[in-house]
Amino acid sequence: MDLYDRAMRIEAERARVLITVKATPQPSEKYGDTVCVAGVRLDGPTPTWIRLYPIAFRYLGDDAQFAKYDIIELDVRRRDGDSRRESFTPALGSWQKVGHLPPWRDRHEVLRDLEPTTTCRLMRAAERDHRAPSLGLVFPKEFRGLEFSPHQPWSDEQVRKMAARIEKESSALIPAGAVPPVLVAPRLKVRYRYVCEEPTCSSHVGRILDWELTSLQNRSRRESDTRLKQIITEKFVGMMCDSSRRTGLFLGNFELASRRSKFSVLGVYYPRRADVFRAGPTLF
Numbered sequence: 001m002d003l004y005d006r007a008m009r010i011e012a013e014r015a016r017v018l019i020t021v022k023a024t025p026q027p028s029e030k031y032g033d034t035v036c037v038a039g040v041r042l043d044g045p046t047p048t049w050i051r052l053y054p055i056a057f058r059y060l061g062d063d064a065q066f067a068k069y070d071i072i073e074l075d076v077r078r079r080d081g082d083s084r085r086e087s088f089t090p091a092l093g094s095w096q097k098v099g100h101l102p103p104w105r106d107r108h109e110v111l112r113d114l115e116p117t118t119t120c121r122l123m124r125a126a127e128r129d130h131r132a133p134s135l136g137l138v139f140p141k142e143f144r145g146l147e148f149s150p151h152q153p154w155s156d157e158q159v160r161k162m163a164a165r166i167e168k169e170s171s172a173l174i175p176a177g178a179v180p181p182v183l184v185a186p187r188l189k190v191r192y193r194y195v196c197e198e199p200t201c202s203s204h205v206g207r208i209l210d211w212e213l214t215s216l217q218n219r220s221r222r223e224s225d226t227r228l229k230q231i232i233t234e235k236f237v238g239m240m241c242d243s244s245r246r247t248g249l250f251l252g253n254f255e256l257a258s259r260r261s262k263f264s265v266l267g268v269y270y271p272r273r274a275d276v277f278r279a280g281p282t283l284f
């Protein structure tokens with residue numbers, strides 16, 4: 001740890017963040033079911049990635065929740081024990097929603113200034129250096145559809161930890177009588193197959209960890225497996241990857257060193273091509 005890192009950990013700083021990613025709650029050893037929220041910091045000279053973790057999102061009151069493309073201000077500290085340079089711990093209760101960007105032109109005016117990258121490049125860098133970028137926006141050259149597999153139920157141990165966390169937090173953070181049930185694992189794991197823009201790319205398979213996928217599965221829980229797959233495909237391919245859109249993927253990797261070079265799809269960015277064009281040709 002160098003002096004700069006040490007100072008960053010001690011000092012809380014105020015950050016202004018455009019939220020772009022709400023990943024699905026995953027049972028966590030340490031935090032119960034938490035969600036990775038990520039976005040772009042707007043308080044520096046150029047937009048930079050930031051990951052906010054942990055946020056026990058579903059334990060927060062409605063008025064404290066935020067949506068994708070909200071702009072929030074909050075106090076953050078560098079995360080102890082997480083060498084991914086974008087990772088910060090938010091101070092619960094310090095955040096305030098200060099705006100929201102409508103689709104798509106306003107959003108693109110911010111996101112077009114991110115450093116362009118590819119999945120191949122992110123993976124190569126993560127294998128070489130544990131402080132390499134752990135978040136990125138990539139624009140696949142080609143989408144090759146979805147892969148489905150059964151999502152295993154969570155273990156008794158995972159459920160027990162989530163229940164313990166709800167017990168601990170609910171009295172302070174949610175009104176009496178509004179204790180949420182322990183999360184149920186979604187029925188399907190879903191992955192995108194795609195080719196990134198690297199000329200030598202053969203293909204990638206990226207698991208979708210977008211909160212929207214989990215919500216969609218929850219809403220469709222009474223449907224058959226076949227129908228559920230259709231519903232997911234209609235949204236994540238038919239709508240999001242329509243040819244009228246310039247579709248990108250928000251990618252993120254894992255804290256665990258052995259999984260650093262594996263990038264999952266934390267969310268989908270699907271601006272209309274017309275809006276991308278109007279916002280300016282910086283990236284395209």
Ligand SMILES: [Zn+2]
Pocket residue numbers: 118119120121195196197198201202203204
């Ligand atoms: Zn690639």
